[in-house]
Amino acid sequence: MAPGNNGASTTPEDDDPFGYLYADGQAAGATPPSGGGGYGYPHTRSSHHHVRAVGERQYGQQQVPQHQQQTAAYQQPNAYNQPNAYYQAPETLPGGAPARPAPPQTSRGGGGRGRGPNTKALLIGAVAVVAAVVIGISVAMMSNGTDDDKGKNDAGSTPTADSQSVEPSATPSQSATAEAPAALPxxxxxxxxxxxxxxxxxxxxxxxxxxxxxxxxxxxxxxxxxxxxxxxxxxxxxxxxxxxxxxxxxxxxxxxxxxxxxxxxxxxxxxxxxxxxxxxxxxxxxxxxxxxxxxxxxxxxxxxxxxxxxxxxxxxxxxxxxxx
Structure with a gap:
């Protein structure tokens, strides 16, 4: 059978969703899908051409307006892990799916889960404290050494007039000899x-x-x-x-x-x-x-x-x- 519209058939299996791709289908009025219509042929009044949201059509039951179904879906209690008969996909609701909240920002920037205290920052702070103590001790030691060297230089590089006037003499040794006990007879x-x-x-x-x-x-x-x-x-x-x-x-x-x-x-x-x-x-x-x-x-x-x-x-x- 050639693809296209065979007449007044009202069953879904008589529709060729790709009829618009063939010449005879285009002659029969098949067009590419757009909006809320069927696959390719003009709409008929048969019920199977009407697009409905998921869960909207209830076979063998009284039809309930859509806004009432939504209200019932939110109000009706549901057992844990039991399917909701009135569940509707979020994207079918007016306005589309609700936007997800942005993940919390951490101190490291960008997405990702928080990790409690920033251990890296604490480690860096501890290292900085130790480095400051070591630097302080080194500076103090260098300062003491510099002061000692300065004192030595001051004492040795600029002799006073008194030190220049002192010359080696035999007097100290003579006085020491005089003070030593003399050998007795x-x-x-x-x-x-x-x-x-x-x-x-x-x-x-x-x-x-x-x-x-x-x-x-x-x-x-x-x-x-x-x-x-x-x-x-x-x-x-x-x-x-x-x-x-x-x-x-x-x-x-x-x-x-x-x-x-x-x-x-x-x-x-x-x-x-x-x-x-x-x-x-x-x-x-x-x-x-x-x-x-x-x-x-x-x-x-x-x-x-x-x-x-x-x-x-x-x-x-x-x-x-x-x-x-």
Missing amino acids: KTDAKALKLDGGTVVASDVKGAKAAGGVYVAGFNKVGASLTWTVNDIPKDGQYRLYVNYGVPGKDSDATINVNGTKQTRPLNMTNFAHAKEGDWEKGWTNTWAIVQLTKGTNAITVSCEAGNTCDANIDQMWLTTNPPS
Whole structure:
């Protein structure tokens, strides 16, 4: 069958929606679709050519005006997820579909969902604070270093007249030497003045004096030896040291300074713990406090009544009291 209009047929299947594409269809009055008409042929009064909105036509029911259908569709309660018999597509309503609300704008600009606090901005702020602290510390350190360098430069680059006038001198070292304690005198058996039967000998080994010489015969009352001491720096107490040897038993003697007898004797105990009669093993030393005057002094060690005098004496020396 050729496409076109076959007459007064009123059924939809007799219409060719593409009749306007053929010559005989165009001769029969078929035109391209436009507006609310049919597909291509002129409208007839049959009901199937009338365009209706979705859901408007209800078969087997009483027709309800369109505005009442819309009102009922909005007012009638509908169960959850149940189809609405009066639902109409939004685009079929007067004015078309309602415009969707614009999505909320975020701080980042443009569309998209909001993400709460702007963590990127917070991170940038924290980094800025740390950077400011580091810069402040660096500036402070640089400033301190600059001030120190400036102070050094000021101190070294512009000497004052006083510093220029100061020149190296031997005076400080000389004054230090004068303040240092001077070495006190020392003597041995050869320099001593001997009285009362004392003599110089060297038979017993172990004496520290030069040549192993010592004073012997100091074993009876009246025996004495005198040391004339020079260059005493000042008045005061000093320690008199005596190197001696005993034959394995204790001994003592009397001390006189410038003719004045000292209250305490010179203790010559057997500190070496030598056996009795063993002179070589009995060498040791002792000390006593004496009062001297500045300059020259005479120190006499003698065997007086009441002393146990039996010793060899080889050296004598002085130190401060207490020793410095």
